[in-house]
Amino acid sequence: MSYVGRLAPSPTGLLHLGHAATFWTAYTRARAHRGTLLFRNEDLDPQRSRPAFVDAMMEDLAWLGIAWQPPMISQSQRLPAYRAAFARLLESGAIYPCICSRKDLARMMHAPHDEDDEPLYDGRCRTAISAGAPPFHPSANYRFRVPDGETVRFLDGNLGAQAITAGSARGTQKPDFGDFLVWRKPAPGDPHPGGLPSYQLACVVDDAAMGVTEVVRGADLLKSAARQILLQRALGLPTVDYFHTALLRDQHGVRLAKRHDALALRTLREQGLTPADVRARFANAKDGSPIAG
Numbered sequence: 001m002s003y004v005g006r007l008a009p010s011p012t013g014l015l016h017l018g019h020a021a022t023f024w025t026a027y028t029r030a031r032a033h034r035g036t037l038l039f040r041n042e043d044l045d046p047q048r049s050r051p052a053f054v055d056a057m058m059e060d061l062a063w064l065g066i067a068w069q070p071p072m073i074s075q076s077q078r079l080p081a082y083r084a085a086f087a088r089l090l091e092s093g094a095i096y097p098c099i100c101s102r103k104d105l106a107r108m109m110h111a112p113h114d115e116d117d118e119p120l121y122d123g124r125c126r127t128a129i130s131a132g133a134p135p136f137h138p139s140a141n142y143r144f145r146v147p148d149g150e151t152v153r154f155l156d157g158n159l160g161a162q163a164i165t166a167g168s169a170r171g172t173q174k175p176d177f178g179d180f181l182v183w184r185k186p187a188p189g190d191p192h193p194g195g196l197p198s199y200q201l202a203c204v205v206d207d208a209a210m211g212v213t214e215v216v217r218g219a220d221l222l223k224s225a226a227r228q229i230l231l232q233r234a235l236g237l238p239t240v241d242y243f244h245t246a247l248l249r250d251q252h253g254v255r256l257a258k259r260h261d262a263l264a265l266r267t268l269r270e271q272g273l274t275p276a277d278v279r280a281r282f283a284n285a286k287d288g289s290p291i292a293g
């Protein structure tokens with residue numbers, strides 16, 4: 001099977017050195033496998049996505065020396081495919097409506113959880129609805145019913161053997177993740193009256209549709225691989241290989257984020273750095289070792 005990789009940035013800000021390091025890895029792995037690298041614009045967040053950032057991402061990545069195969073795929077254009085997957089999950093009873101209020105969820109949010117991970121859902125709406133196809137509920141979010149206590153195992157190409165356990169917060173042992181969102185009800189003023197798929201669902205549907213064989217992305221999404229493997233199974237889709245890259249940190253030990261303007265590729269470029277200078281900068285950074293601002 002020939003290698004197909006993808007770059008999947010979200011157009012919610014300017015790409016920084018951390019993104020550049022991950023996308024450069026994706027590019028070099030596709031090249032080493034003589035494979036294809038595709039580009040997916042993850043623009044499903046209507047509040048935060050901006051077309052100007054799509055142009056900026058493509059320009060910055062091309063400047064860095066990354067090439068991909070057009071056409072670019074935009075998630076905002078793929079709602080029918082996500083709706084079809086949602087209908088399939090609903091029909092099989094793999095998901096259930098969650099009517100928890102923002103307040104309930106905020107409370108769960110205060111329980112300790114990883115800075116970049118979805119908070120552990122305590123399963124309160126799961127028990128209200130028994131297994132089997134629930135009725136469609138237009139003003140509810142939908143969650144995936146994870147297999148309680150199951151450990152999802154996979155071999156990460158960079159980080160090695162992984163064992164990530166699913167379950168609800170009510171169990172005796174704290175699982176790594178719980179019933180996660182697959183569909184979000186529309187927010188007030190939202191341009192999509194039927195709501196939108198979560199990142200997890202859109203990612204799995206698209207990786208399969210694009211024929212992706214290996215996902216290269218930041219280690220902040222390592223646990224999401226377990227969620228996505230469960231979704232692939234529930235949808236009868238092939239699984240993919242995973243390669244999660246180490247996250248870069250600034251001089252204070254803080255993980256790089258889109259607010260790190262000083263380390264945006266744009267800024268570095270304006271300061272006169274060449275693509276080779278930028279690549280040398282992330283090539284020297286190791287996991288946890290800070291990258292000068």
Ligand code: GLU
Pocket residue numbers: 008009010042203215216217221
């Ligand atoms: N769009 C996601 C991000 O920018 C990446 C998702 C993925 O690669 O699966 O963090």
